[in-house]
Amino acid sequence: MAQDVARPSLSDALTERVLELIRSGGLRPGDRLPSARELSERFAVTTPTLREALRRLEATGAVQMRHGSGIYVGADLERVVIPNPNFRELQSDQLLQLLDARLLIEPPVAAMAARRADPSDLATLRTVLDQAGCHLDGADAELDKANMSFHRATAKAAGNEVLSEVIDSLLSVHAAEQREILRIFDDRARDHDEHRAILGAIEAGDAERAEELMRSHLLDVKSVIEARLA
Amino acid sequence: MAQDVARPSLSDALTERVLELIRSGGLRPGDRLPSARELSERFAVTTPTLREALRRLEATGAVQMRHGSGIYVGADLERVVIPNPNFRELQSDQLLQLLDARLLIEPPVAAMAARRADPSDLATLRTVLDQAGCHLDGADAELDKANMSFHRATAKAAGNEVLSEVIDSLLSVHAAEQREILRIFDDRARDHDEHRAILGAIEAGDAERAEELMRSHLLDVKSVIEARLA
Structure with a gap:
């Protein structure tokens, strides 16, 4: 058998x-x-x-x-990297490693986006943040989706498909935990403002500032998680 | 039906x-x-x-x-990110994007390895390079495998499992093309020497130098590829 x-x-x-x-x-x-x-x-x-x-x-x-x-x-046929479809539950140490991986990858990717985002990328980023703004008082899941879309759209604007797939994969696995992060990341408005500031730097073509703002945004998220796990 | x-x-x-x-x-x-x-x-x-x-x-x-x-x-059950098992053929633009992705991720990961590699990580890295040294005059596939092992072992030594999975995924897809790179990356000895120098910086705990050497190593590889595609 x-x-x-x-x-x-x-x-x-x-x-x-x-x-x-x-x-x-x-x-x-x-x-x-x-x-x-x-x-x-x-x-x-x-x-x-x-x-x-x-x-x-x-x-x-x-x-x-x-x-x-x-x-x-399927949409993923030509991808280099995919999220593990069998992955279920993020352990605390994995959650911190995932945030550290995002901290290493996303800030320089935001800098790339600032260097090369075209008008259509910028329009997408604005739309995504406007949608997130509409969900600020709404359901966690909707706001979470809109917030993750901002990180995905920033990666797309950077123009490297492989890096975009890597970030998408990290965010996909992250999804369930993001709602948890959202609940404990006490100030929804602060999160949104940080996204707006990153977009501002990308719009201004200021790579250094986009990188720095993305890093401090993710460090904020990480410090909230660490405080909670401690 | x-x-x-x-x-x-x-x-x-x-x-x-x-x-x-x-x-x-x-x-x-x-x-x-x-x-x-x-x-x-x-x-x-x-x-x-x-x-x-x-x-x-x-x-x-x-x-x-x-x-x-x-x-x-299976070994991959708990992974966050996996290589796409259906991926077959890297187009030229994807190959360059893949190298750019590695250029963004691997140098800071080499710096992390320099900061925290323990004696067992260092022993693994030395063994991997000794094996590569034995294959310098041998078959492409064997040397290639040993060289990829060096990049994987460096990622492992950095101590972040998620980043290690990302790099493993990028190298897995890369595998077939790496043999091609190896054929055109004319000086096998140079490749090996660059790996040895990176290991030296990791052994010395010199994060800045490990990062810089990994970056210039991957830039060397990229310039060879670019020259060939042009």
């Missing part, structure tokens, strides 16, 4: 063939793949075997299976 | 239950899970359905299925 379940070569090969089909067909995220029946026939495998391969690809964002609709190329 | 293949709730729920079984049982990477038959019975699902869930978990390193042996907890 264990041997039957392991069967590494068939499933690996099939996963590889689906990826080849996507790549050789020049399919992009959002494009539709042939139906499961067509794929089973094309690769001469049973539906359960095909499903195994598709589930592997789905787990990592390479395909998306929409209930009752079909199989699509 | 599409509806049948999608079935999101059952497979998602089953994946979740396998993860719960691992966590509630306090199982660690390398520990053996019950057999496929036992798992199917426990969760009251068929073997193909169970296999789907296991394949999802295998794709992301949460479990490992060893042919003819059984199912084990």
